[in-house]
Amino acid sequence: MTDQSAAESTTPVSLELWSDLVCPWCWISKRRIEAAIAAFERPHDVTLRMRSYELDPQVPVGEGLGVAEHLGRKYGGGVEGGRLMNAHVSDVAVGDGLSFDWHTAVRANTFDGHRLCALALEMGGPALQSAAYERFHAAHFSEGLAIDDHEVLQRLSAEAGLDERRVAAVLAGSDYADDVRGDEELARSMGVTSVPFLLANGRAALTGARSVDDYLALLRGVVTEGG
Template sequence: MTTVQPAAESTTHIELHLWSDLVCPYSWVAKRRVEAAIAAFERPHDVMLRLRSFELDPDVPVGGAVPVREHLSMRYGGGDAGTGRLMNAKASEEAQADDLVFDWDRAVRANTFDAHRLCALAGEMGGPALRSAAVERFHWAHFGEGLAIDDHEVLQRLAAECGMDERRVAAVLASDDYSEQVRADEREAGSMGVTATPFLLANGYAALSGVRPVDDYLALLRGVATQSV
């Protein structure tokens, strides 16, 4: 009679921290690719992905409905309209393989601080899964629907769609709750010299900056797993 041995219990634990901004197209692409790498990893249940906050441009004024293309042209191209179009086209090309479509004709500039505060709230209310859902919803609202994700009415509705308690969301938006959590994320990133997103840190020592292919993230996971055995 053949005796079936129970599978060996894993001793490897990998904690990933992904810093991103909600109006950064490469951050959204990186999130999807990191998740794909985790799914392809031999022990996906040993991996914990924690999403962290980062503002690429914290001085962006709230409101104004300024098109992203115009904002990028002013910030990086001295007003040259071609700069914004080129940057948007590059991001769209990068995202094609990930089935992400950016509607640059509708996307508007937004200050992301309050949206990041709600992401921190989501993490407290429902853990990494709810935070991930909030990040996805805010990304899609910005890039796919042309919504101003610094408008409190918009944020209230989007958070409710994610399953977040509406009264708690309203209370947070009316206060400065979770501001320190966002600032702490940004301080930690700054202490490592991070100035742009996305930025991925594994187990506190292995890092990848910028958006990478899925295979690069998978290689990082396997390398860290080998070191952790």
């Protein structure tokens, strides 16, 4: 698995990343995978597709409960205890150029957000889908916005580059629900019970947020083994 053999390979790499919009390790993982792709010998031969996964589909839409408060209630320690639970991931995120504000982050149902990410994939391919994920992640983790509020989603989607009329139509109906459910069913069929989960060329997988070097090694391994 050498840099040279990876450079000489003609094998394309298709990456699929199952993640949730309110999962901090998913955002970290996405950024590290993108860094690995940039460092890869043939970055233009790699595509990254985001796939939907809901960590808690039962979160009531519009609940608006602070993440720290929720964790404090669930595990004890109150709001401050909830913030302390997330201190480690916040420290890690800084190294990946990300900022988490647990004082303002609120719980949200992510189903509609995932539907809009599916719309983004159809409208503009992986690049637009990535932009939507980034905007929704930042809104949740850094800006304290409720990403299950339709007005918020409408604005964030426009900022990410999606067509406003298409977004409004999706939010008013059930379009792309099957896409979200399909991603989740595919994950279940592979035994996936947590995210982030990365699949390369349909066979090589990594679970959890790994280092950039780990993701780069996966890329090189897939192409040198012929896909």
